[in-house]
Amino acid sequence: MRTRRAPLWLKVAAAGLAAALVAGVGFVGVKLFTLRSSIVSAPLNLGTDHTALPVDRGTDPLQILLLGTDSRANTGGRYGGDPSSTGSGNSDVMMLMQLSADRERVTVVSLPRDLLTTIPACTDPATGEVYPEQQFSQLNMALSYGGPGCTVAAVNELTGLEVDHFMMADFNAVKELTTVIGGVDVCVNEPINDTYSKLVLPAGVSTVQGEQALAFLRTRHAFGDGGDRGRVRAQQSFLASMARKLTSEGTLTNVPRLYAIAEAVARNLTVDEGLAQIPSLLALADRVKSVDLGKVAFVSLPTTLYEPDPNRLVMKDEEGQRLFQILREDGDVTAESGGGKGTAGGRPAATSEADGDEDGSTGGEAGGAVDEAAGPGTADAGTASGTADDAEEPAFDAAAQPVQVLNESGTGERAQDVAAHLRSLGYDQAVPAPAEGTSPATQILYAEGFEEVARALAAQLGVPEPSVLSGGTQDGVAVVVGQDFTSGTKLADTSGLAGGLSGQTADQVTCQQSGGF
The missing domain is CATH 3.40.630.190 (LCP protein)
Known part of the structure; x- marks a missing residue:
């Protein structure tokens, strides 16, 4: 039986492909050698x-x-x-x-x-x-x-x-x-x-x-x-x-x-x-x-x-x-509450790091524990109502707290909607305020003395810890409704960190607050 010979074009193509593969392997080898020679160990x-x-x-x-x-x-x-x-x-x-x-x-x-x-x-x-x-x-x-x-x-x-x-x-x-x-x-x-x-x-x-x-x-x-x-x-x-x-x-x-x-x-x-x-x-x-x-x-x-x-x-x-x-334990710092080996859940809360300046000086971040004797956000006969599940009832009069709501979501009447929701929770002074532009992330900004109020509002609205920031407002608290909060009364849940740890996950979009340098 005669053996069928491959056509000339196929031989040429195969030879060309083989040459290209060899050249490609050689090229990669040279490149890897070049990279290796650049790395300092x-x-x-x-x-x-x-x-x-x-x-x-x-x-x-x-x-x-x-x-x-x-x-x-x-x-x-x-x-x-x-x-x-x-x-x-x-x-x-x-x-x-x-x-x-x-x-x-x-x-x-x-x-x-x-x-x-x-x-x-x-x-x-x-x-x-x-x-x-x-x-x-x-x-x-x-x-x-x-x-x-x-x-x-x-x-x-x-x-x-x-x-x-x-x-x-x-x-x-x-x-x-x-x-x-x-x-x-x-x-x-x-x-x-x-x-x-x-x-x-x-x-x-x-x-x-x-x-x-x-x-x-x-x-x-x-x-x-x-x-x-x-x-x-x-x-x-x-x-x-x-x-x-x-x-x-x-x-x-x-x-x-x-x-x-x-x-x-x-x-x-x-x-x-x-x-x-x-x-x-x-x-x-x-x-x-x-x-x-x-x-x-x-x-x-x-x-x-x-x-x-x-x-x-x-x-x-x-x-x-x-x-x-x-x-x-090769555990998970984003695990939900409930404890278990290798998770952050079910453990006492770790608090945020103290402020330390990069050139060796330490600055005091605006805000802190609210003075229980006097000043904004102080304890009163009335306290904030409608707090988040399992959250401690804050020691301040919600009705007396100045809260501005800014719509930077690019959608509808979000400032009015969120302000109305907060008023239903007892924050009687929650009002919409003018906003410019849009923000990818919802944030809560607070003036000095209003940190406790800001964190209570964050729990109400589902705003993650990295987006609760000191500054950006002269008085009280400002709720900035971002593009991640275009509907509803609570921000869509992201995994976040468990156990009170400070930080964020990669799926959380966050913005930085100016330090007023």
């Missing part, structure tokens, strides 16, 4: 008593320490010449990220730069010098004791966890990453013109990238009271917005786009030796690509002022250890 843990066990990046929970250094190296003097920012600089952004073993959750805990803690003895890998243990040392200084591995050792000491990897980015990494992904949407309630960080934004939603993205993350003065709390909230909001963008555009499942991101940051990224291979970095993207945004949680470490020096912070031990216990 450093030892994972410089602690002298380090005894890490091996971790399986595919099946174990992973702890990854994210660091942002303020080093001015390779910036050409563009950001000033702070003597403390030579060499590795200080780690002004510190976030501990846990990837759950079941690939269903990501928890990111923000650690304030002014936190006083124990920095264990560390050995500098370059010089062999041993830095002795430091008691009550500022956490962000650990970077100067030999590099990021000493910060890893300090975080292990603080949390009782074992950090598996670290990633340290510099100023250029932030600029290049935000540029390659096409920017990140951020929201501010008032125009921002911060002469310190050079952040300039109009009121409302803006897309920032490059220098403006870096300024948004670095600013010490633009948000809240100009301290650590406002900055941490802004960073959490920024990362939540970035997560929404990457998810909506399918970036985490798009290998060419992932490569572009890796290429953008590799030149400015320092990682531990276990992440120095590009496939290892891409494997992390595979771990998080299918996580629901409601299970991506950004949590603030519960802290309080350090009494001998109110410019510094210390962890609230009970609340902080409760948070770390959840992480040690």
Whole structure:
């Protein structure tokens, strides 16, 4: 029997395809080699008593320490010449990220730069010098004791966890990453013109990238009271917005786009030796690509002022250890109430972190506990009625509280509707007020002395904790109805954080309040 010969065109096509595949593999190989040669690595843990066990990046929970250094190296003097920012600089952004073993959750805990803690003895890998243990040392200084591995050792000491990897980015990494992904949407309630960080934004939603993205993350003065709390909230909001963008555009499942991101940051990224291979970095993207945004949680470490020096912070031990216990159990900080192993539900509430300024000073955020003796929001014979289920009855006269309702939803007569609903709950002075523009998120803003009223209203309307902000109104409370609240009398539920933890999830859109710098 004669063998049928393949037509010439098919042979040519097959040869061409084979050549293209070989060329493509070679191209990818060259690109991966180029990327690998750009990545700087450093030892994972410089602690002298380090005894890490091996971790399986595919099946174990992973702890990854994210660091942002303020080093001015390779910036050409563009950001000033702070003597403390030579060499590795200080780690002004510190976030501990846990990837759950079941690939269903990501928890990111923000650690304030002014936190006083124990920095264990560390050995500098370059010089062999041993830095002795430091008691009550500022956490962000650990970077100067030999590099990021000493910060890893300090975080292990603080949390009782074992950090598996670290990633340290510099100023250029932030600029290049935000540029390659096409920017990140951020929201501010008032125009921002911060002469310190050079952040300039109009009121409302803006897309920032490059220098403006870096300024948004670095600013010490633009948000809240100009301290650590406002900055941490802004960073959490920024990362939540970035997560929404990457998810909506399918970036985490798009290998060419992932490569572009890796290429953008590799030149400015320092990682531990276990992440120095590009496939290892891409494997992390595979771990998080299918996580629901409601299970991506950004949590603030519960802290309080350090009494001998109110410019510094210390962890609230009970609340902080409760948070770390959840992480040690590979638990869920977004779990509903009801308790159970590894959940935040059913536990005493952890309170928000105290305010600490990024340059070492501590500001007092406007608002606080209402004076029970006199002033707005004071106790009276009458109390607010119709409070949320299981909420404590507030100690103020609801009928006497000035409440303005602004419609920034872009829909109908929402200010009138919500004000009428609040009057039915006993807030007799709730009235609609003029509003300009639109806001993506519903917020409750309060003047000094009205925090308790604001939080009671938040419970009534289902407004999440990150959207209850000091400032933005001269008197009383302002309820800003956003585009997420176009109907009904209670905001559609988002997962949020359980157990009284402070922070937000990636599915929550939040705006920043100007600090009046």
